[in-house]
Amino acid sequence: MKRFLPWAVLVAACLRPSEGHVELDDEVGREMAAGSTLTIDGGLGAVRSxxxxxxxxxxxxxVLAVDLVPGATPFTLEVRNLPADAELVVDGVTVAPSATPRPTVKxxxxDAGGRLRIAPPDxxxxxxxxxxxxxxxxxxVDEVQDIFGRMNQDPTIRFVVSTGDLTDNGTFDELTRIQDELELLDVPLYSTVGNHEVPGPENWHELFGPFSSYFEYRGIAYSLVDSSNATVDPTELASLRTWVDAHExxxxxxLTHVPIFDYAGLRSxxxxxxxxxxxxVNVLAEGDVDALFFGHVHSYYAYGLGGIDAYISGGGGAIEEELDGIGRHYLAVDLDPAVGIEGVQMVRVD
Amino acid sequence: MRLPLLLLAWALLSVGGTALAQSGADGATAEPAEPAVAAEVVATTELDAEVAEVAGPAGTERATPCPRWRRRLAPVVSLLAGPVVHGAGALTGCHRLAGRRLGLTQAAGLGALIVGGGGLVITGASRKTIAPFTYFAISGIGLFMFSWVADLYAAISDGQARGRPGPNTAYELNVGYRQVHDPQFDHDAFAHVGFGAWLGQQRLFAEVDVALDTDTQRGRFGIARRLLGGTGRGSSLELELASTWQRFGADGFATLTGELSFAGRLDLADFAPALVGSFVEGSLGIGLQMVGYQATGGGVGEEAHALLLTRLGYGVYLGETGEVVLSYDHRRDGLEGGLSTESVGAGNIGFLDLRGRGWFPGAPRWGVEGSITVGSAWIVGASILHRGSLDR
Incomplete structure (x- = not known):
């Protein structure tokens, strides 16, 4: 029987290649060390130390909700990748930051732990x-600085969302490097994982946190779902159903990395x-999701899936799709809970 | 763009014909392989001596005696050197024609892969050029793999295989069961019924899979016209028009696909006598899949997605009563989906299929078929076959 076990594991791995990501997401955002305990609701962050x-x-x-039990006080909490106007509120009292080395770092x-809420006031x-x-x-990564610079010129951008492939191979060094570069941005960037991060899933887990995440901001729901293996794991799909149902x-x-259907079916x-x-697509259409954003294809396409507006945007600088006249770009998406999506604009950087 | 694709399909599926023509130029005859191989069989089986006799002045690729040690060394060479130099095993076993042609096929495969793969990289997988470059890349991989496997086959079989293409009959019925393991869907068990019939040069085919445990059904039907080759299971080229319908009632969607492809089989005895008993299959085509969602109620046809179709397979005849084929299919629109790689290539790979069938010697109109298909789901199938009379 034992000799069949490796084959059974291999078969299971083939059929659910992202199962390991789901297991890592179950552990993300929780840490106990040296008498301290830190837990982030929804696993919406990586406890780096x-x-x-x-x-x-x-x-x-x-928006973060954190339970903190410090091992000793005063406790110094550094949170990176935050909106510039994020505040920390504990027991109804706003705590002023002791340092703000970068707009996105606080x-x-x-003096004590408790239930912390870290978010912009609005x-x-x-x-x-x-x-x-x-x-x-x-x-x-050596050319992305001008994209960040262009974004910094637009003060109306509250944050950046990404479908992944921030690095080439997902190595620890590559992920650390892009996080260093992200500090050039005046706003935070929230991302799911791309297929180019797949070779190093533990690195992503340790440095960026969740593979899939869900949050709400100013009346808009954001689901960032892991499709790095060109599939959504059944456990993840169950989570997505709850997110979708809650906001019908x-x-x-x-947002997910691999297009559910490619605009160009022949390329697939x-x-x-x-x-x-x-x-x-049927699950998303049933839940009245308003827009789908994909990466993976290094161009820009606007089309529709199941009656939902869909956008492919892979303009971060990876090998470009030729013959399309697109080049490096990002999308500026204007949102209003009362209206829905007001507009999606492609901003060319080259 | 269609002309180059047609030419590519033609090139892939008619390698053997070209090779056969070349063999005539080389001085060997383009006689049907069977007599030639039979002569070779006689030559080797009659001898217990150190050296096999020359099989004959024409109709075989062994022009000189082949020492037994070389024939015994051939599989080892094929295993060790064959992955790098395709045809090395065949050459060691004195199958010079096979060795030379397999080497050329390897080079052609590498060339096609470089053209296709290079084109994909240079154009960044542009949608405007994706089809020809993908066809080239997959064909290149297929030719490369074929020449490797065929070399091993030539070295091991030493041209002694007795498998031959069997006949097609007026009709064939296939009734069976499919066990599906797909973590994405609830269906597990499918009843399968397939039917095929010949009407002159036309082949009609249809098959239905019905889930026994969920509200999932799949149907496929089509017509193929044989452009080259007889109606048997040997070398042939067909133009195939088919349609596939799927309904996933519990999951809220249905699909309808129309497709047109060139499909062919090359009996490798036509390529080199040492490869007698084996064959390659391939198809190139294009399709359009229409999808309808329960959530929107738009019905099938709500949206359409193009489909690039490529299939490559290598098979072995089991006597004259059966065959086994291992194939790669680039499509991902069926119950089996596409393979997962957990790499940057995720999502760009089709599925593998191992399929065998055989007819009972005592009851030649009855047979069995078994299959294992591996994509994003595993499918294991078993069927009972029934066919028309063999007097065609």
Missing amino acids: LEAAAGTVWSASP VWTL SDTPGPHRVAVLSDIQSA GETHLF GSFRSRNEAARL
Whole structure:
């Protein structure tokens, strides 16, 4: 019997290649060390370090709810990848940051633990806002600075969402490098994982946190779903169903790396199973999702799937699709909970 | 763009014909392989001596005696050197024609792969050029793999295989069961019925899969016209028009696909006598899949997605009563989906299929078929076959 076990494992791995990502997501955002305990609701962040009197978090959402039990006080909490106007509120009291080395990095010194909320003050108030969508940087990490510079010129962008492929191979060094580059951005970037991060899933888990995530900001729901293996794991699909059902009739953006269906079917840079793809579109259409954003294809396409507006945008600098006249770009998406999606604009950088 | 594709299909499926013509130029005859191989069989089986006799002045590729040690060394060479130099095993076994042609096929495969793969990289997989470059890339991989496997086959079989293409009959009925393991869907068990019939040069075919445990059904039907070759299961080229319908009632969608492809089989005895008993299959085509969603109620035809069709297979005849084929199919629109790689290539690979069939010697109109298909799902199938009379 034992000799068949490796084959059984191999078969299972072939059929559910992202199962390991789901298991890692079950553990993300929770850490106990040196008498301290830090737990982020929904796993919306990576606890990069935790000591008795200090901790560092990489945020995967503009809104964080954190349970902190410090091992010693005062406790220094550093949170990276936050909106510039994010505040920390504990027990109804706003705590001023002790340092703000970058607009997206904040350091607070806390005299006690408790239930922390870290978010911009208007994050629960439905209202119009703009986000940018940027994916597929891959090996162009040395050229991405001008894209970030162009984004910084637009003060209306609240944050950037990405469908992944921020690096070429997902190595620890590559992910660390892109996080360093992200500090040039005046706004945070929240991303799911791309197929180019697949070779190093543990690295992504440690540095960026969740493979899939869900958050709400100013009345808009954002689902960032892992399709790095050209499939959505059944466990992840179950989570997505709950997110979709909870916001039926409200404005909801769905972001995933691999297009569910490629605009160009002959190329089929899309899900490994078209039946799975059709089923997923039906789930999203049933839930009245408002827009689908994909990467993976290094161009720009606007089309429709199941009556939902769909956009492919892979303009972060990876090997470009030729003969299309697109080049490097990002999308500026204007949102208003009262209206839905007001507009999607391609911003060329080259 | 269609002309180059047609030419590519033609080139892929008629390698053997070209090779056969070349063999005539080389001085060997273009006689049907069977007599030639039979002569070779006689030559080797009659001898217990150290050296096999020359099979004959024409109709065989062994022009000189082949020492037994070389024939015994051939499989080892094929295993060790064959992956790099395709045809090395055949050459060691004194099958010079096979060795030379397999080497050329390897080179052609590499060339096509470089053209296709290079084109994909240079154009960034542009949708405007994706079809020809993908056809070239997959064909290149197919030719490369074929020449490797065929070399191993030539070295091991030493031209002694007794498998031959069997006849096609007026009709064939296939009734069976499919066990599907797909973590994405609830269906597991399918009843399968297939039917094929010949009307002159036309072949009609239809098949239905019905899930026994969920509300899932699949049907496929089509017509193929044989452009080259007889109606048997030997070398042939067909133009195939087909349609596939799927309904996933519990999952809220249905699909309807129309497709047109060139499909062919090359009996490798026509390529080189040492490869007698084996064959390659391939198809190139294009399709359009229409999808309808329950959520929108638009019905099938709500949206359409093009489909690039490529299939490559290598098979072995089991006597005259059966055959086994291992194939790669680039499509991902069926119950089996596409393979997962957990790499940057995720989503761009089709499925593998191993399929065998055989007819009972005592009851030649009855047979069995078994299959294992691996994509994003596993499908294991078993069927009972029934066919018309063999007097065609």
